[in-house]
Amino acid sequence: MPLLAGKSSSTIAPDSLPHRHFPTISGSICRRDKHLARTYFRTLNANRVRHSQCRIEQENEEMGGRWTQGFKSRIGQAIRRRLYRVRDRIMGPDPAVAAAVQSEVHTLEERLAERLTYLQNEISEARQYLRFLLGESERYHQWMSQTRASFNTQWDILPEGAHLVTDEAFVTNASQLIETYTQLPAAWFKGKSILDAGCGNGRWAYAFSRLGANVMAVDQSEHGLQNVRRLCEEFPGFRHQAVNLLEPLPFDDQFDLVWSYGVLHHTGDTKRAFDNIVPAVKSDGSMFLMLYGEPFRPGEYGEINTYVQHRRATVAMTFSEKVDYLKGIYPAELVHGYFDAISPAINDLYRYDEILDWLNLCGFSRVTRTLDNRNLHIMAHRKQV
Structure with a gap:
């Protein structure tokens, strides 16, 4: 039995032991026994220290093993992923896995x-109902007034x-653009009567006049009519008149081509404006429309989102402040286009099939979408009566 059975396992200094711990002979400590005791305690302490170190090392090894195992596992996974990528680059992915994925x-x-198409259809239907419900509201009339003021x-x-x-560049290429939009050769326009419904600043009236057409340019904006009059006064076949496209036009069966580029969707009642310009087309005439289209391809959603962000940022600004805002973002030559897109309160969007339905009901045939982008470029020919 150990001399200090039941005592703490902490290290014991043998020199500090009281004499009563050692065997005695006649009350005196035997020098030999004292030496043996010191040797015993040194050995005991050494064993205890060694045992403690072993236990600590064992615990560290267990903990470190778990960490090292996880580390090695992560390293292994990274290496395997890298090897798979190298294999895929050299041999291609596993055909079975690739096919399944x-x-x-x-x-x-x-x-x-399917879900996106459904949502787009629902949004389009909601837009139609909203236009109908807001058509006679005071708020909508305020938007219409703001839109007219914006274009002025x-x-x-x-x-x-x-x-x-x-x-x-536009002036040089205008005739080619007209050929693309209408699918008609430039020579066709010479001597033809054309109604530019919503002429704006007169760029298309000017282009048609240069092709030899007899152009009637109409718009509600006095500033726009001043510009187009200044541009086209040199052409003998040019005329202009202030009209509101939401009211019946004083033209019936007069024009070989009715042209409306980017106008009807700003009127506040696109269908009514459409119905008002249709009678101006001859019985064997044609109509070209450019309307803002609903987005349906990935890049087109971002374009609309950009416009919405600008509208929200400028909603409380005056027109001049909006111009300054856009000049701080875009080159000077693009400010006009962005102002046109974000400043008017009314910017209605349409689906092609909706406009196609309008044209068919009004007796147009051979309807063609002449440009493949978000906006609707539509050429339609009227059935001869």
Whole structure:
């Protein structure tokens, strides 16, 4: 039995032990026994220290092993991923896995496309109902007034910009653009009667006049009519008149082509404006419309979102402040176009099939969408009576 059974396992200094712990002979400590005791305690202390160190090392090894195992596992996973990527670059992915993944992705894409189409249809229907409900409201009339004022300001303080008559590239390419939009050769327009319904600053009236057409330019903006009169006064076949497209026009069966580029969707009642310009088309005449289209492809949603952000940022600004705001973001030649897109309160969007239905009901045939982008560029020919 150990000499200090039941005592603490902490280290014991043998020199500090009281004499009563050692065997005695006649009350005196035997020198030999004292030496043995000191040796015993040194050995005991050494064993205890060694045991403690072993236990600590064992615990550290267990803990470190778990950490090292996790570390090695993470390293192994990273290496395997890298090797898989190298393999895929060299040999291509596992055909079976790739086919399964592709099939799943295709299924998800189809489901998302179905849901997106459904949501787009619902939004389009909601827009139609909203236009109908707001058509006679006081608030909508305020938006219409703001839109007219915005275009008056636009033609007054922003006479220059890309795609205007001050843009040499536009003037040079205008005849080619007209050919693309109408699918008619430039020679067709010589001597033809054309109604520019919503002429704005007169860029298209000017382009048609240069092709030899007899142009009637109409608009509600006095500033716009001043610009178009100044541009086209040299052409003998040019005329102009102030009209409101939401009221019946004084033209019946007079024009070979009724042209309305980017106008009807700003009127506040696109269908009524459309119905008012239809009678001006000859029985064998044609109509070209450019209307803002609803987005349906990925990049087009971002374009609309950009416009909405600008509208929200400028909602409390005056027209001049909006111009300054846009000048701080875009080059000078683009300010006119962005002002046109964000300043008017009314910017209605349409689906092609909705406009196609209008045209068919009014007796137009051979309806063609002549440009493949978000906006609707539509050429339609009227059935001969």
